[in-house]
Amino acid sequence: MIDWEAIEKEAIRIRRDLHTYPESGWLEFRTTSVAASMLESLGYEVRTGLEVIEPKSVMGRAPQDVIERNIARAVEQGADPKWIERMDGYTGALGILDTGRPGPTVAFRFDIDCVDVAETQDPDHRPRKEGFASVNPGWMHACGHDAHTAMGLMLARVLMEEKDELCGKVLIIFQPAEEGVRGAPAMVDRGILLDVDALVAIHIGGGIPSGTVTTGCHGFLCTTKFDVTYTGVSTHAAGSPQEGRNALLAAATAALNLHAIAPHSDGRTRINVGVLTAGTGRNVIPGFAYMKAETRGDNDDVAAYVYDRAMAVVKGSAEVYGVRCEVVRTGAAISADSNFVLREIIRDALQGIPGITNLQMDGDALGSDDATWMMRAVQDRGGVATYMRLGSHTGVGHHNDHFDVDEATLVTGVRCLEAIVRKGARFLDRKG
Numbered sequence: 001m002i003d004w005e006a007i008e009k010e011a012i013r014i015r016r017d018l019h020t021y022p023e024s025g026w027l028e029f030r031t032t033s034v035a036a037s038m039l040e041s042l043g044y045e046v047r048t049g050l051e052v053i054e055p056k057s058v059m060g061r062a063p064q065d066v067i068e069r070n071i072a073r074a075v076e077q078g079a080d081p082k083w084i085e086r087m088d089g090y091t092g093a094l095g096i097l098d099t100g101r102p103g104p105t106v107a108f109r110f111d112i113d114c115v116d117v118a119e120t121q122d123p124d125h126r127p128r129k130e131g132f133a134s135v136n137p138g139w140m141h142a143c144g145h146d147a148h149t150a151m152g153l154m155l156a157r158v159l160m161e162e163k164d165e166l167c168g169k170v171l172i173i174f175q176p177a178e179e180g181v182r183g184a185p186a187m188v189d190r191g192i193l194l195d196v197d198a199l200v201a202i203h204i205g206g207g208i209p210s211g212t213v214t215t216g217c218h219g220f221l222c223t224t225k226f227d228v229t230y231t232g233v234s235t236h237a238a239g240s241p242q243e244g245r246n247a248l249l250a251a252a253t254a255a256l257n258l259h260a261i262a263p264h265s266d267g268r269t270r271i272n273v274g275v276l277t278a279g280t281g282r283n284v285i286p287g288f289a290y291m292k293a294e295t296r297g298d299n300d301d302v303a304a305y306v307y308d309r310a311m312a313v314v315k316g317s318a319e320v321y322g323v324r325c326e327v328v329r330t331g332a333a334i335s336a337d338s339n340f341v342l343r344e345i346i347r348d349a350l351q352g353i354p355g356i357t358n359l360q361m362d363g364d365a366l367g368s369d370d371a372t373w374m375m376r377a378v379q380d381r382g383g384v385a386t387y388m389r390l391g392s393h394t395g396v397g398h399h400n401d402h403f404d405v406d407e408a409t410l411v412t413g414v415r416c417l418e419a420i421v422r423k424g425a426r427f428l429d430r431k432g
């Protein structure tokens with residue numbers, strides 16, 4: 001018998017520990033170490049770093065000096081040097097449980113990174129009041145990925161305890177760099193999902209109250225994140241303006257015209273220029289400009305339309321002002337749908353779980369998530385996938401500096417995922 005009270009306590013302890021030491025995408029060295037050590041001590045086969053990451057498919061990773069600084073801090077904050085070495089500069093971990101009995105391979109995806117936002121100093125904010133607010137300046141678990149990681153580890157523990165009653169294989173995936181949709185393709189391209197029959201991703205919160213669980217979400221927006229650098233020529237603004245090439249004007253022209261891209265009749269589009277910096281001095285023709293932007297669309301075609309138009313604007317603006325432009329894609333996610341059959345299997349498996357007051361088959365995706373790469377990779381090979389939502393009272397919206405989860409929902413999440421393996425897996429077997 002699983003001691004669910006002990007699981008709940010431990011889930012909250014881990015969540016609070018991770019909340020205290022949040023790490024941004026591709027820098028989750030301590031977090032990966034915590035996950036890998038626990039998986040190993042539970043008896044899992046553990047893979048990490050380049051064993052689970054294809055470096056060519058990594059998007060938006062910081063330069064080497066930043067990586068090294070963060071590794072040093074992770075060790076100071078308790079990361080195990082043994083795991084740091086195994087990671088080889090790349091975060092993320094995979095735990096494999098092979099029951100030795102025939103059956104499906106079921107994979108669970110948990111994202112582990114934090115948000116680049118500073119946690120509030122408000123003394124009434126619970127993590128501050130109870131002493132587990134972020135100690136890493138500018139970083140905070142403001143999306144609940146601390147809760148996801150804790151749930152993944154507790155799922156690992158309960159499945160190992162009841163291993164003799166299970167069949168097939170279970171993969172527990174701890175994915176880096178979900179924020180900015182940068183991490184999933186590198187895990188897909190490393191091949192960790194090749195024999196997966198069913199993939200389940202889960203996200204806490206999303207404005208859904210505690211007690212509500214959604215077995216599948218729809219309507220993910222495809223998105224592309226990109227940085228643009230314009231390089232012109234800086235000259236004296238009065239003495240030789242005609243010899244300058246104005247990067248600021250190119251970027252400003254691009255920003256205005258990006259927001260003027262026409263919508264598409266086949267689906268929603270979104271575009272945002274979120275950062276624009278340019279120039280060096282009052283009397284200097286600006287020779288440099290830098291822009292961070294993103295596009296989104298309802299489906300592959302609409303997203304491709306808005307991205308293609310965006311690239312035309314970005315490059316056309318460079319041409320107008322005679323400057324060079326360089327575009328770096330820093331993140332991307334596609335759309336994917338949760339399979340009906342899996343949503344049904346999960347609905348049946350979740351009957352009677354304590355803590356669930358409202359079980360829904362359909363939910364809103366609320367934006368983009370790079371789990372869609374994993375979902376589609378599994379679906380393309382004939383498997384099924386779903387993106388669940390675990391309701392949890394969060395007070396404020398995601399990425400807000402006052403974000404906090406209802407910790408009572410953590411154990412509900414673990415119970416749901418455990419039930420999917422114990423009760424649902426036999427319905428998923430394509431091999432037997």
Ligand SMILES: [Zn+2]
Binds near residue numbers: 179
């Ligand atoms: Zn987020």
Ligand SMILES: [Zn+2]
Binds near residue numbers: 143144145178203
């Ligand atoms: Zn999130």
